[in-house]
Amino acid sequence: MPAEITPDTEHRGMVAALPARLRPFALLARFDRPIGWWLLFWPGAWAVALAGGAIQRWDLILWLLLGAIAMRGAGCVYNDIVDRDLDAQVARTRSRPLASGAVSLKAAWVWLVTLCLIGLVVLLQLHLYAAIVALLSLAPVAAYPFMKRITWWPQAWLGLVFSWAALVGWSDVAGALTVPGLLLYAGSIAWVVGYDTIYALQDREDDALIGVRSSALRLGSRVRGGVGMFYAVALALWAAAFWLVRPDLLALAALVPLACHLAWQVVTLTPGDGAGALHRFRSNRFAGLLMFAACIVVGTASTL
Numbered sequence: 001m002p003a004e005i006t007p008d009t010e011h012r013g014m015v016a017a018l019p020a021r022l023r024p025f026a027l028l029a030r031f032d033r034p035i036g037w038w039l040l041f042w043p044g045a046w047a048v049a050l051a052g053g054a055i056q057r058w059d060l061i062l063w064l065l066l067g068a069i070a071m072r073g074a075g076c077v078y079n080d081i082v083d084r085d086l087d088a089q090v091a092r093t094r095s096r097p098l099a100s101g102a103v104s105l106k107a108a109w110v111w112l113v114t115l116c117l118i119g120l121v122v123l124l125q126l127h128l129y130a131a132i133v134a135l136l137s138l139a140p141v142a143a144y145p146f147m148k149r150i151t152w153w154p155q156a157w158l159g160l161v162f163s164w165a166a167l168v169g170w171s172d173v174a175g176a177l178t179v180p181g182l183l184l185y186a187g188s189i190a191w192v193v194g195y196d197t198i199y200a201l202q203d204r205e206d207d208a209l210i211g212v213r214s215s216a217l218r219l220g221s222r223v224r225g226g227v228g229m230f231y232a233v234a235l236a237l238w239a240a241a242f243w244l245v246r247p248d249l250l251a252l253a254a255l256v257p258l259a260c261h262l263a264w265q266v267v268t269l270t271p272g273d274g275a276g277a278l279h280r281f282r283s284n285r286f287a288g289l290l291m292f293a294a295c296i297v298v299g300t301a302s303t304l
Contacts, residue, residue, distance in 0.1 A: 046295045048172070167181065
């Protein structure tokens, strides 16, 4: 495998310490790549914090973290089941356990059900309204792996899915889906489209060869401007959510560190540099932390 290609499963960290028989299942759920569950977790944590529950509902934040780890793993297993033939044709993904034959299809389905049962435990911790909102995510989650076959914007569908925790967290704390929570969710969708477009830059050549569509291919030479536009939309929607929660210019100032970080991603992005794109994609874990801090400040201040 060429040195410049970063495989999508790596034997490192805690995964490397697992028994050989269990390691492929950990890799199938991407436990070796925690960036995925961080990105799934952050919108839910933002919602809890912005709704004013960062202190009183700290337990909900931890439950959302567990749910993000389990359901991101389940999503990866399901995605690999659907994409196992395509993955075998792409240099970065052909080492995935299903594509390489390290895990059988039957075993993958059993592992998927196990992870979903963990998600069910988290679901039972939610209020009924929030639990119903969470269950409504199942249809878009199931449809996501097929989007890259029918649209140039599978990243937009991923945004719908990966931002869903914002709806769950907000509805559990606020008791209903109100406008600030919906704006937070919409902004998260734009953020996901931006960072996943950066991620898709790694696969542009392979995707073009096998007919898989992505926003990175669709934007072409305008990818940097496109990512910048989506990040700007995200910031505008989040600013509107903050303003509705606390109509104060200081509340908007809480977004400045995040805005600077996202601007750094765009300005330093080089479309032909796969390693650089991966680094900027992964830096969104820190972007999520900056947004969480901003939500704590604004949400807590609004309850005083």
